[in-house]
Amino acid sequence: MSNAPAPLDNMDLPMPSPRQQSWMMAKHHVGLQIGALIVLVFTIWAVFAPFLAPADPYVQNLANRLAPMIWQDGGSWDHILGTDGFGRDLLSRLIWGTQVTMIVGFGAAFISGVVGTTLGMLGGYLGGKIDAAVIFLINVKLAMPGVLIALSLVSIFGGSLLSITIILSLLFWDRFAVVTRTATQQVRTREYIAAAECSGASKAWILFREILPNISNQIIVIGSLEMGIAILIEAALSFLGLGIQPPTPSWGILVSEARDTMFFKPHLIVIPGLAICILVIGINLLGDGIRDITEPQGRN
């Protein structure tokens, strides 16, 4: 028996596990890779800002205002992206601003995700009066002009990192609720839910151990979408002066501070704006990519 030939076909090989399949698909998913790279770079900026920033983002140097970028005439390695109207190093402010952006964006998406998913799952699974109440709450939320509400709340509660994050999470829970409610309604009719109910599982067990894992795909996609929108709104609020307060380097504040000098120093506006744009695109690509590779229907 020791000389028996090895099997020529791979019929007996086990099917790759779902995780292996996802990994194989990720290797060919360009959008996912670009998104992951962008998010990774900005996350590193945010986490290691104190070590990466070449200068203190708050130190003003009025003798060296509006210094040019490195590749422009008179640029120097001291200030790679030049300095702003107060002589502060733009690159350092940009890197520190990543921290503000990521905290607010992730925090708002996370809190609104928890709130919206809870409401959506409760409405979708329990139905009846509770579902009607959830739908009503969603309708009320949709009828309120979000940006104006956020502006008024910031003017009341102030522009700290915590209050902005909480105010923004009040704005974005509705899409989580709408999507998870529909997804829960679809999952609820499956056999494994009936099996869990028959075996006497509690409602909480069914919601969190049976339904939640099966709708997590949709939650990730909405989460990435909302994180992108939260970042855009935070920047807009800070730009309007009713968000994060100067001198904290939020990307929206960088743009608003450079407005006075934009006609002769446009790069001070272009660079932070592009940073916002690239990060949001990266987050959206990453979210879409994760959905593509984890979706059971997408596998072979």
Add this chain to the structure above:
Amino acid sequence: MLQYFVKRLGIALLVVLTVSVISFGLLRLSGDLAQNLAGEGATPAQVDEIRVLYGLDRSMIAQYFDWAGSALKGDLGRSLFSNDPVFELITHRLPVTFTLAVSSLLLAICVALPLGVFAAVYRNSWIDRAALGLAVFGSAVPSFWFALVLIYVFGVQFRLLPISGSTTWAHFIMPTVTLSTMVMPQIMRLTRGGMIDALDADYVKMAWAKGLNPMAVFFKHALRNALLPVVSLAAVSLGFLLGGSVIVESVFSVNGIGSLAYESIKRADFPVVQSILFVLSFVYVVLTLLSDLINARIDPRIRLH
């Protein structure tokens, strides 16, 4: 149809009522209104006098009904800042914002609808990829920044367009373009998705099998069904644009309701803010109600649910 209409109307009224309670609560959250009205150097006695004069010493519930009662008669109170009637301030500014929002929506539809249809018909072609790329970029670009870039390019470098104000139609071009990017990607994606679903549907295969010409299949059979969700989205988008124009209006100094809200928030003129929130939600509810009725009219399946 009538039953459906009555049910929707009832819910809409309830939503408006809830929103009015919330926007009223927001005003009370903002601190002691009597102190605001009296000003910085007022003595406690003067503040108390104003509190009684404006009825602020009564219970919150009594005050709410007082406010709601006069709001029903079209009296939204007076601005703390200019003492003008809030109703007049709003009706004076609303047409500007309405023009801006409607023209932005029209522009978005004019670009997004054909793009979505072409992207769906020529799936995975370069048109599809370009449309998706545009949608990705459009939903990631900060509108205030896009507005500044437009000002720099078309207002300053080429000197083609006026950069602030709202006096002539030329003043509306850049604000309209900026605002339309906020809704264009969504409309494009929804049209594309709806078209793809419709093109795969049996009734479209049937239309092909009958030997209809491609134009009739695309426009009469597929697009008609793909448009249903787009009608709802357009109504929602218009409501969103009315409230979301605050950013664009402040960058371009457009004298609309958004900049009125922004200025009023900054100077804590909460009777104005509260009324704007209420009016905008009211408009939104009316718009969604209308779109539901239009959809129920087009699609009998909705009525029966």
